[in-house]
Amino acid sequence: MNVTITPSSLQGTAQAPPSKSYTHRAILAAGYAGQTTVRDALWSADTQATARAVDLFGGAVSRADDGTLEIEGFDGQPDVPADVINCDNSGTTMRLVTAAAALADGTTVLTGDESLRSRPQGPLLEAVADLGGEAKSTRGNGQAPLVVTGPIAGGEVAIPGDVSSQYITALLMAGAATDDGIDVVLETELKSAPYVDITLEVLEAFGVDAHQTADGFSVEGGQSYDPVGGEYAVPGDFSSISYPLAAGAIASEDGIRIEGANPSAQGDTAIVDIVDRMGADVDWDREAGTIDVSSASLSGIEVSVEDTPDLLPTIATLGAVADGDTHITNAEHVRYKETDRVSAMAEELGTMGVATTEEHDSLTIHGSESTLEGATVSGRADHRIIMALALAGLVADGETTVEGADHVDVSFPGFFDLLEELGCSLERQS
Numbered sequence: 001m002n003v004t005i006t007p008s009s010l011q012g013t014a015q016a017p018p019s020k021s022y023t024h025r026a027i028l029a030a031g032y033a034g035q036t037t038v039r040d041a042l043w044s045a046d047t048q049a050t051a052r053a054v055d056l057f058g059g060a061v062s063r064a065d066d067g068t069l070e071i072e073g074f075d076g077q078p079d080v081p082a083d084v085i086n087c088d089n090s091g092t093t094m095r096l097v098t099a100a101a102a103l104a105d106g107t108t109v110l111t112g113d114e115s116l117r118s119r120p121q122g123p124l125l126e127a128v129a130d131l132g133g134e135a136k137s138t139r140g141n142g143q144a145p146l147v148v149t150g151p152i153a154g155g156e157v158a159i160p161g162d163v164s165s166q167y168i169t170a171l172l173m174a175g176a177a178t179d180d181g182i183d184v185v186l187e188t189e190l191k192s193a194p195y196v197d198i199t200l201e202v203l204e205a206f207g208v209d210a211h212q213t214a215d216g217f218s219v220e221g222g223q224s225y226d227p228v229g230g231e232y233a234v235p236g237d238f239s240s241i242s243y244p245l246a247a248g249a250i251a252s253e254d255g256i257r258i259e260g261a262n263p264s265a266q267g268d269t270a271i272v273d274i275v276d277r278m279g280a281d282v283d284w285d286r287e288a289g290t291i292d293v294s295s296a297s298l299s300g301i302e303v304s305v306e307d308t309p310d311l312l313p314t315i316a317t318l319g320a321v322a323d324g325d326t327h328i329t330n331a332e333h334v335r336y337k338e339t340d341r342v343s344a345m346a347e348e349l350g351t352m353g354v355a356t357t358e359e360h361d362s363l364t365i366h367g368s369e370s371t372l373e374g375a376t377v378s379g380r381a382d383h384r385i386i387m388a389l390a391l392a393g394l395v396a397d398g399e400t401t402v403e404g405a406d407h408v409d410v411s412f413p414g415f416f417d418l419l420e421e422l423g424c425s426l427e428r429q430s
């Protein structure tokens with residue numbers, strides 16, 4: 001599906017979708033547990049991939065009409081899957097499930113779509129091997145398809161922190177179900193660190209203790225996943241919130257209210273401060289979980305995405321609208337996502353008339369030298385690129401067509417419906 005956006009002024013209320021990161025962890029934690037009710041779960045292409053993995057490990061995930069998930073777990077001991085686990089487009093699924101597979105007494109095969117089969121898995125494979133399992137990339141290039149044989153008993157393992165924090169999340173979640181526990185020693189500085197905080201928060205809610213150490217993280221073995229009251233509720237997603245928030249900052253004189261914006265461990269809550277620093281009129285009522293935002297003239301800022309890689313596409317679009325330069329730093333790990341998002345945003349915004357300077361770990365958007373012009377742009381089969389380019393279309397000169405827009409189902413299936421509800425004039429072409 002392609003979507004053509006006509007510049008529009010927006011107004012109204014947006015409900016935040018549930019967090020993808022919390023939902024993945026809750027589904028897998030419920031898999032490690034006995035029986036859990038997961039409320040307010042995100043049911044998107046990515047989280048369904050994690051649910052399928054739990055099913056293949058011997059659990060059962062069922063979804064009621066109101067969206068609540070009833071999950072029967074495999075009690076800390078995954079079966080050897082009867083089929084290949086297809087993680088589709090989901091990096092989180094592949095990393096978390098690779099470590100879970102290392103607990104099974106036999107061999108698991110994991111694969112994914114073309115994008116996922118090009119992302120780095122090597123450090124996690126080496127970690128599983130160091131812990132006594134076997135873990136291989138079939139092509140020997142550190143990328144999926146992966147073949148993982150367990151079981152591992154636990155131990156100490158060194159891993160880089162600057163490729164993906166998901167390796168650490170994966171080892172901590174699996175480590176609780178090993179005999180000996182896992183001590184993770186970081187070989188390099190941790191990027192995307194708040195995602196490990198999310199993991200620690202979810203583990204705690206499931207009665208599992210894991211903690212930071214002087215040189216990394218540690219989880220004791222022999223622990224049982226046992227959620228308080230047998231239930232877990234997923235908070236709203238601030239990476240997803242970044243899109244209606246940025247839309248309000250650039251295209252809503254009358255204002256947008258976002259609901260379901262409750263505080264949590266998500267680093268991407270930083271987007272509220274970012275649009276505020278750029279000059280938008282924004283007010284976050286943390287108790288009520290609402291954010292009110294309306295547009296004002298924006299100015300470029302410097303912002304590090306070390307902790308918040310998923311915000312880069314949104315910030316790049318904001319920078320294209322702002323006066324002056326927006327300098328996005330510490331962005332190297334943003335190149336290892338569904339696409340190389342640093343290049344993708346530089347190139348696609350370039351097609352829309354935006355001047356950028358790309359360096360290996362930074363992207364500068366020269367807002368003052370740019371006039372956003374409507375154009376046909378590629379969504380790169382990457383949900384965040386699609387949504388960020390759609391935002392640019394709201395204020396471009398003329399129509400913008402985003403190709404391959406259906407991929408928003410990875411994290412925000414109702415994204416284009418929401419834009420329409422807020423008053424955006426758009427047309428879908430199949």
Ligand SMILES: O=C(O)C1=C[C@@H](OP(=O)(O)O)[C@@H](O)[C@H](O)C1
Pocket residue numbers: 020021022092163164165166169191192195309310333
């Ligand atoms: O653990 C998670 O839920 C995620 C961690 C981040 O990835 P990296 O740790 O690979 O940077 C983030 O980009 C991704 O969207 C979700």
Ligand SMILES: C=C(OP(=O)(O)O)C(=O)O
Pocket residue numbers: 020046089090091092093310337338384411
């Ligand atoms: C990078 C992302 O997710 P994942 O790593 O799970 O594919 C994302 O949602 O932007």
